[in-house]
Every structure is written in C-alpha cells, then in structure tokens.
Amino acid sequence: MSADSYRVDPDDPRAPPQEVWDRLTPEERAHVIDSLPFEFPLSEANPPEGDPHYEAKARAREVLGGYFSRIGRKVYLGCELPVYYPGERMFAPDVIAVMDVEPHSRMRWVVNAEGKGLDLALEVHVAGERRKDLERNVERFARLGIREYFLFDRGRLKLTGWRLAGEGRRVYQPIVPQQGFYPSEVLGLELQLEGERLRFYHGRAPLPEADEMIATLERMVGEAEAHRTEEAQLRAELERRLAQEARLRLEETHRREESERKLAEALAELERLRGGRR
Structure with missing residues (x-):
C-alpha cells in the first residue's frame, strides 16, 4: 500500500483504518498526516x-x-x-x-x-x-x-x-x-x-483562575511594599533612638568629665590652702 492509494477526502477527512496505517511506511504516514x-x-x-x-x-x-x-x-x-x-x-x-x-x-x-x-x-x-x-x-x-x-x-x-x-x-x-x-x-x-x-x-x-491569580499577586506586591515601608519606618525610628542614646551618652560623658575636672580643681585648691597654713 502506498500513500497514493490512500487519499484524504477534503469533504470527509479521515485517518486510515489501523490495518491500512500499519502497512504504510514512515514517509507515507507523514504524507497522510499532512493531508489531514x-x-x-x-x-x-x-x-x-x-x-x-x-x-x-x-x-x-x-x-x-x-x-x-x-x-x-x-x-x-x-x-x-x-x-x-x-x-x-x-x-x-x-x-x-x-x-x-x-x-x-x-x-x-x-x-x-x-x-x-x-x-x-x-x-x-x-x-x-x-x-x-x-x-x-x-x-x-x-x-x-x-x-x-x-x-x-x-x-x-x-x-x-x-x-x-x-x-x-x-x-x-x-x-x-x-x-x-x-x-x-x-x-x-x-x-x-x-x-x-x-x-x-x-x-x-x-x-485559581487568571484574574484571581493576578489579584492575589497584586495583593502580595502591595503587602510586600507596605512591609518594606513599615520596615523602613522601624529602621529609621531605631536609628533615631540610637543616635539620641549616643548623644545622651556623650553629653553624660562630658558632664562627668566636667564634674571630675571641677573636683580635681577643688581638691588642688584645698591642698594649696593646706600647704599655705603650714
């Protein structure tokens, strides 16, 4: 059986019966498929x-x-x-x-x-x-x-x-x-x-259907953006508090150093006065 002996009717296209298909060569089968x-x-x-x-x-x-x-x-x-x-x-x-x-x-x-x-x-x-x-x-x-x-x-x-x-x-x-x-x-x-x-x-x-998946993705993006904004705000607040704490510690150090300086001066003056009485 050759591909020429099996012709596809364009008004009633059909694949060949299995017994006919089995006798066709690979090339003939490809020709029949292309004709369908x-x-x-x-x-x-x-x-x-x-x-x-x-x-x-x-x-x-x-x-x-x-x-x-x-x-x-x-x-x-x-x-x-x-x-x-x-x-x-x-x-x-x-x-x-x-x-x-x-x-x-x-x-x-x-x-x-x-x-x-x-x-x-x-x-x-x-x-x-x-x-x-x-x-x-x-x-x-x-x-x-x-x-x-x-x-x-x-x-x-x-x-x-x-x-x-x-x-x-x-x-x-x-x-x-x-x-x-x-x-x-x-x-x-x-x-x-x-x-x-x-x-x-x-x-x-x-x-999920396409419109539902799109809505879910848009919600996730919005939540992620909101989360990032919240994280940025928390980070800024933490940095502000750390800076404030550092400033307070620095001021406290300055006050302590000033107190220690004044104490040293007072002690020195006291020592000088004691030496004068001798």
Whole structure:
C-alpha cells in the first residue's frame, strides 16, 4: 500500500483504518498526516456561539494547563483541535485532555500517529440544538473509548458527566455528583458550577483562575511594599533612638568629665590652702 492509494477526502477527512496505517511506511504516514486538514470542513462546522462559549472553553484549558504545569505532570490540552480516530469522521471537542503525553503544540490529534486516543472531552453548549452534545457525542465518545465526557450547558447552567462503565466496555454511565461536585478520575479533580462559571477543584479547593491569580499577586506586591515601608519606618525610628542614646551618652560623658575636672580643681585648691597654713 502506498500513500497514493490512500487519499484524504477534503469533504470527509479521515485517518486510515489501523490495518491500512500499519502497512504504510514512515514517509507515507507523514504524507497522510499532512493531508489531514486542521481546519473545519463545512460538514463539521458549527454556528458561532459568541463570547460565553469561547470564554468557558478557554478558561477551562487555561486553568487546567496552569494546574498540571505546577504539579509537573505532562498533559496535552487542546481547544477545538481536529481529532482523527482510525477510519472515523473528524471531530473537534471544545476541550480535550490526553494524560501523560508531551504537551507540545499540535495542529491535529491523529490517534494512529500519537498511539493514544483522548482521555477526556469537554463540550460547552450555549445555544441551538442539543442532540449532538447530549446524544450523538455520548454514543460516539463511548464507542471510541474516551474515558470521560463532560457537558457544560452554559445556556441552562447545568453540568453533566459520563464515564466508561468499566475496563474494556464502550458504554457510558452517568457520573453521580457528590455534594454538587462531579469527580473526574481522569483529571484527579472535581468539577462544579459556580454561578455562570465552570470551576475545577482539588480537595474541594478551587483551582485559581487568571484574574484571581493576578489579584492575589497584586495583593502580595502591595503587602510586600507596605512591609518594606513599615520596615523602613522601624529602621529609621531605631536609628533615631540610637543616635539620641549616643548623644545622651556623650553629653553624660562630658558632664562627668566636667564634674571630675571641677573636683580635681577643688581638691588642688584645698591642698594649696593646706600647704599655705603650714
């Protein structure tokens, strides 16, 4: 099999089935990957959903990226990245997570080439028809073996999660919230809605978002500046007191020396008078 014998249909781009992929040479595989579009074909394009949709998915990726970077775990996170499973139609969830892989920049996720499928998918729904997210994705993601799938219905402010029913099974079961928190075994975190936001938690403590981290840093800088000002004031007061004490000691020394001088003069005068009487 040659790369020429496997052609990517631009209207229905798909990675080759695994048995076809296995017969390709490294050069032929690279050619196929380059042929897979990283833009949305018209068949997969969805109408834009505005700022609430963009902000929710971008915030989720940013918060998770910061968290995994801080704990030193390699996790690839993508937003609307074209995903190609062998022989399957291309799809692009709002957010994807693949655990324990190099998090370098990618234009597409090709399961054949990466050697691993998605561990988690997150969709954000704001407006329009919900069947894709609530029905078709549930069936498709389970069939593909994506361990967890979460749906944040931004319009209805509702969070739903699914997880594969067991090892080797390709059927989802609902994730049951615990005191309002949806546990993610993939991320090792919990998800919950806070007002109009989807938040991630570790040990029931919310992961900080960018605006919160900026506010915290600004407060720390302000406290540090205030601390430095207070230290400078204390240092100036200490220096003033030390100078005052040194001046008082010097004055006391001068007074003592003057007293001793006068005493010596008086004793000398007394001695002189005594000598005169002899």
